[in-house]
Amino acid sequence: MKISASCILPLCAGLISLVLMASAAQARQVKVMSPDGKVAATVDDDGGILTYRVTADGKPVLEPSPIGLRTNGHDLGKAVSIKSFRRGKIDDRYPIFGGKAWASNKANTATISVASNGETIEADVHVANDGVAVRLRLPALSERRIDADQSGWKLAGGNPRLWATEFFSDYENVYAETTLDKMGDKNYGLPLTAKVNGLWVTLSEAAVVDYGDSSIHLHDGMLVTRLYADPDGWHTNEAVVQPWRVTIIARDLTQLVNSTLVQNLNPPPSKALAEAKWIRPGRSSWQWLAIGDPLESDQKQWVDWTHQLGFEYYLIDEGWAKWQQPWQSLADTATYARAHGVGIWVWIHSNDVATPAARQALFRRFADIGVVGVKVDFPQGANREWTNWYIATAKEAAADHLMVDFHGAAKPSGTERTWPNVLTREGVRGHEWHITRYNRKLPPEHDTILPFTRYVVGPGDYTPTVFEPKELQGNSWAHELAQMVIFTSPYLSMGGHPATYLANPGLDVLKAVPAIWDQTLVLEGSEPGKAVVMARRRGNDWYIAAINNGEARDLTVKLSFLQKGPWQLVGLGDDQDKPDAYNRQSKPVTPDQSITLNMRARGGFVAHLQKR
Structure with missing residues (x-):
């Protein structure tokens, strides 16, 4: 990371400008431009209120929106005066697990010194080509009380369309389309995506560390943060760093899904973690969705199935602690799996690792028997104490070379950049909801919205792809298989029974799909709530995956993203007569050709393309 020299008001010029009005009673402004000059954020203290507004391509994205929090009974963000600022520049690139191989982290920044209610605080501004982030930082003060967060987003464009989820503390609710004026007084979860003046805009927060997680609600036309799990606030003697309030901006859906702004706003990992070969x-195969509790007697069979599929991992979920010899059976299974090239993950309850001593003891015991990862379930609502628990759990798991999957978890805030052993987390209503034994069924639009909302800010453990006919509940086989490609998760825990995978006529394609990608494109015909069509590359191979909502549709997909051919395409489309079958095709194709997708209601398509 490269940071430029600082400058003090009013002597700065260039990409960040400060405008001092003639009278001290008038507003001061700090303007920050993105490296490409297309995105701008302007912070000012007009009327004694600290706000920022955002434009992109000369069009308004955010109208003046507050930056603030309430501490010790005072509103920091009101009665403010900008005193000075310094500017900086970030130019960084780092490897990432997910929809692409590398993250680009280029931004212009400002750190603004602000006087408010007898305190001097700092406001940070980060402006990148893909969006804007702001936050406050407060100096350490003995027994400081954080009362409430008072930041927000005022979307431009009047009454924009948006795709949002009503708030659940486990982040497992459906996404649906609405408009700003229809949100009412309900609590909503982040991220939220809106269409503002022709731009795709996703709102969320980054680097939620030593601070409570936030939901949002509509107040006077503005989306305002709420510390839902800390209604009474907290006391601290430490410096306070507000999470970044993030506005991702994209001209098209490919730019949106490829944003790494949330991850960029977190610190890099240690050198040891960045180079760790054990991550x-x-x-992964996984038995819970297929059969419920794991059986002590058939663990080697599950390892054998996993090996036959070519999967890297097998997850033993809740119920193993009730076995007759739980620890001995875990150790035996891990030894058997290692001999077959399979790593074992194990489910635990967050109560099992609630304290440092408990975490260290349990993680060491798992590592000693050869377990490679832990799925940690049912954390409490993410107040300040529990957001710190996430970080401590990641850190102590890393000390024992354990990878982590957080379940029932708060949304990602990019901390997986700092702790890359955290490969995924749930924080999404996935296939665990779409299951007959609990009489639960996902609405058809949900799957087509997720890639452009929840998955914009980080990986999600959807537990995809179930082929049992009774569990389809309207979905087609192609729809289910496409989930595996579209719902990014570097630890890709598969929901279906391995025996149904091995018997499926699409087994060759299923076995080839990787867990991470080098490149992702969103193709024509994609629209949240209607359909998603992606092309994803791993190495020299390309995959096309499509998911449809509740209306049948035909789409034409151009293959111009391919390099010069010829290529061999194996496609698995919908059988129009029955959901548990494919229309399979295998043919040579070239980049100047197109293919037609004939998708059922709740249908899909998957193709594997290899260069001949």
């Missing part, structure tokens, strides 16, 4: 993305 290995991969696909």
Whole structure:
């Protein structure tokens, strides 16, 4: 990371400008431009209120929106005066697990010194080509009380369309389309995506560390943060760093899904973690969705199935602690699995690792028997104490070379950049909801919205792809298989029974799909709530995956993203007569050709393309 020299008001010029009005009673402004000059954020203290507004391509994205929090009974963000600022520049690139191989982290920044209610605080501004982030930082003060967060987003464009989820503390609710004026007084979860003046805009927060997680609600036309799990606030003697309030901006859906702004706003990992060979993305079999509790007697069979599928991992979920010899059976299974090239993950309850001593003891015991990862379930609502628990759990798991999957978890805030052993987390209503034994069924639009909302800010453990006919509940086989490609998760825990995978006529394609990608494109015909069509590359191979909502549709997909051919395409489309079958095709194709997708209601399509 490269940071430029600082400058003090009013002597700065260039990409960040400060405008001092003639009278001290008038507003001061700090303007920050993105490296490409197309995105701008302007912070000012007009009327004694600290706000920022955002434009992109000369069009308004955010109208003046507050930056603030309430501490010790005072509103920091009101009665403010900008005193000075310094500017900086970030130019960084780092490897990432997910929809692409590398993250670009280029931004212009400002750190603004602000006087408010007898305190001097700092406001940070980060402006990148893909969006804007702001936050406050407060100096340490004995027994400081954080009362409430008072930041927000005022979307431009009047009454924009948006795709949002009503708030659940486990982040497992459906996404649906609405408009700003229809949100009412309900609590909503982040991220939220809106269409503002022709731009795709996703709102969320980054680097939620030593601070409570936030939901949002509509107040006077503005989306305002709410510390839902800390209604009474907290006391601290430490410096306070507000999470970044993030506005991702994209001209098209490919730019949107490829944003790494949330991850960029977190610190890089240690050198040891950045180079760790034991952190290995991969696909996993998993028994809970298929059969419920694991059986002590058939663990080697599950390892054998996993090996036959070529998957890297097998997850033993809740119920193993009730076995007759739980620890001995875990150790035996891990030894058997290792001999077959399979790593074992194990489910635990967050109560099992609630304290440092408990975490260290349990993680060491798992590592000693050869377990490679832990799925940690049912954390409490993410107040300040529990957001710190996430970080401590990641850190102590890393000390024992354990990878982590957080379940029932708060949304990602990019901390997986700092702790890359956290390969994924749930924080999404996935296939665990779409299951007959609990009489639960996902609405058809949900799957087509997720890639452009929840998955914009980080990987999600959807537990995809179930082929049992009774569990389809309207979905087609192609729709289910496409979930595996579209719902990014570097630890890709598969929901279906391995025996149904091995018997499926699409087994060759299923076995080839990787857990991480080098490149992702969103193709024509994609629209949240209607359909998603992606092309994803791993190495020299390309995959096309499509998911449809509740209306049948035909789409034409151009293959111009391919390099010069010829290529061999194996496609698995919908059988129009029955959901549990494919229309399979295998043919040579070239980049100047197109293919037609004939998708059923709740249908899909998957193709594997290899250069001949």
